[in-house]
Amino acid sequence: MKNKVFLFAFSLFVMFFSSCSGVIGYGVVLWNVSEKEIPDGTVVPVYLKSNISKVYVIGVPGTKEKIEIPLWKLSNPESKSRAVKYAKKYSEYTGKYAFCIFDGLPVRADKVNTSKQVYRLKKNEVVRALYKGNGVAPTSGGNPLPGEWLRVLTDGGIEGWCFSYNLRLFDMNRDGSYGAGAEVVEVQQKDETLDKILFTYWYPEYYRPMISKKQIDLEYILPGYGFDSGYISGTTKISLPNLNVSFPYSEFEKMDNGDYRAKDAPVEIIPRSSKYIIVRYIDDSGKPRNYTFTSLEDDVRIEELISEEKSRRQGLYKSIQALGPDFKSGNYGTLSFNDNNIFRWSGFMKLVPAVIPQGAKGIGFVETKYFLDGTLKSSWDGVVTFHFENASREVNFLYKKEVNGLRLAYANIVEKYDDSFGRKTVSVSLPANSMVLFFQK
Template sequence: MKFNHKIAAAFAITLLSIFMTSCSGVIGYGVLLWNDNEHKISDGTVVPVYLKSNISKVYVIGLPDSKEKVEVPLWQLSVPEKKSKAIKRAAKYEEYKNTYAKSAIDGLPIRADKVNTSKQVYRLRKNETVKTLYKGNGVAPQNGGVPLEGEWLHVLTSNGTEGWCFSYNLRLFEMRAEEVVAQTVTVAESSEEEVDTLIGDVLNTTWYPDFYGSMISKKQIDLEYFNSSYKFNTGYSSGKISIVLPDLELEFPFSGVTKTEDKEYDFNDSPLHLVVRNSRSIVIKYADEKGMPRSYNFVSISGKSIEQIISEELERRQNEYKAISSSGPDFKSGNYGKISFNDGNQFAWSGFNKLVPSVIPSGAKGNGEIEIKYFVPAELKSSWDGIMTFNFEGADKEVNFLYKKEGNGIRLTAGSVSKRYEAKSGRNISTVSLPSNSLVLFFQK
């Protein structure tokens, strides 16, 4: 005979109704994992369990200090066990009793274990609420090689999925069973009140990568990565927010801004979350397509425009080269030939055979172009004025020389330039050093 699920379900409901009015014995004790708002039972409460129905997917439990029995969904209660074990379980959950969390971003993953490479068991929607149960020790996710702040929390979703979620993009809050409505109203009311003050200034500001501020303060403008296109566009007039960095381009339409915490905002209908550090510094957070949390720091630039700063740096570099060429332009060495620093940053060098291939690559011709693009580190500034980059025709790599102008000539030594990729900013950071066995060359006027 064919099994009729509808009849079975109706039969189960009938049995439940009969059972809930009877005095059957307890099959175990469970811990309520999520507030029961209807009956005002707080999470963490140990309750007696009288029946489990796999068809209706409910437990029948007893209300505290009452003989009344009610139904709760299976996911809302821990698996029934001995009372002593249920009490120990409740103690494990005590630290996060009445503590819930909202996801600050779209796509935040819940994982099977406490490591960011573990299998994803669920992806949270932005503002989706989870119950935090307890914390655990694990491997913190990283952004640009730097561990993110936070901890791994074992959480429960409203559909019963359990797993581990790193707290960096969670916004924890307290919610008691009798305070659910008040909590929602408070958040909504406070979010609109402050949007027009702080966020209004933020939306009207152009934000550039924070390494721009570092370059300006150190007076070391790397023109490869300093331009007006790299920025966070708030979309104040266009309705589209965007991030453009050396290795990242994101753009999202958004429908408004909602305050989530003090100095924190969501761009509605987008995965971006804004943290305002101060009037000149912000952080943008989001989860990438793999669910990895990302954050980017931006600053505002005051005083001069980006274009003006670039123009001044180009002029500084040109003046530095002119100071070298005007002191010559021809310099001679008995061992290393003759160098002429000509107009247009052009050079001619003959007789450099003794430097091949240890310093100058094989196949390099005796002419090319000079760039002034690297910066001498502080520990070498007392001995060297700057660094010139020789681009020889016929050579497949640049040659860098630190230089020192002397009264009767110029002193050179081969410098080493190493580049380190910084994932957070998406750029290569250049570092100049002087090898311990570096040869010093002197060219006389």
């Protein structure tokens, strides 16, 4: 019975198709009709819509010919004036299609990275770029990715929003062949290793142990530090504590040893693994300088790490302040922890000059910037750093919060300079003869 109904409906469709002349509306071609060389953005008359066959019958511009096209290739038929107005919305991206360069790239319902996924693109899949919209840029390691939100159409009729960072726009010719821009993408896609390197933002190698150990050094972790190949941004950059150079993007070519060299910039890339690369920069004197960089997981946000570390440090100070805020010692005076990390300390002369520098005033500010490892971590709560007014150096104490007060022990801070990145690493130790102070609350 169903087959008979279908055949009857189909026969009616064929008869109507062969004789129809009434226009039911006008639509905008959303995807190139290559067999008749009808480019996207063209306004065409619509004679019939078949929900059974899922096609429109449209007129070929400049002829009396009528053809079928899939429903998804055409906007909903309406008046000609409205269709023309609708076509203007697509005018900026007429003939623009895009390769997806990232397997699993989501197409979303709205212009924000947390919006519902309506589709996931495969690597090398082609979509039509319809128009752009304002939205919230996705981030990588806390940095907004370059690009913009594009309304895209898949080869199957699914529409949604996709951020352009992992798309490569190219022109589609009227006959369906790929035009300008496609050749660049095809060249880059021949080397998946280079592809991965170019489309990844790389961070200084020391970021990874900082993050894994949850010991964020605010002096040396910044959103801008890292290596940008320049393929997306147009500028190749190396930004480190001891180096900040940039060059207009230059294509990277593979050398015989498997490394990559920029054609017109003093930069080479040496792959080490999927998570590590070495960037070799040839300085003005011709000396090569090597820097190791790492990629980070997509959910890592550098700005969030910085914010969390600042909150952690402030929390440590507040916990000391909450225990007191005033502490007294018969031998070492009165110590108060006030708001805004300000301390006041009177009667500390017995600690001068062995611990506290000569001439230091009894006021200053406090930090909790150092981290403990090993046995110190099990015996002490942390390190409190005093910056006395008129003092030549900072003063560091290990501290332990007790039920009835605060225990301090002079801490030894050893700095080691890391020449490769231009930063100082710090280790904290407790000298064998360290002075231990106890302040009652």
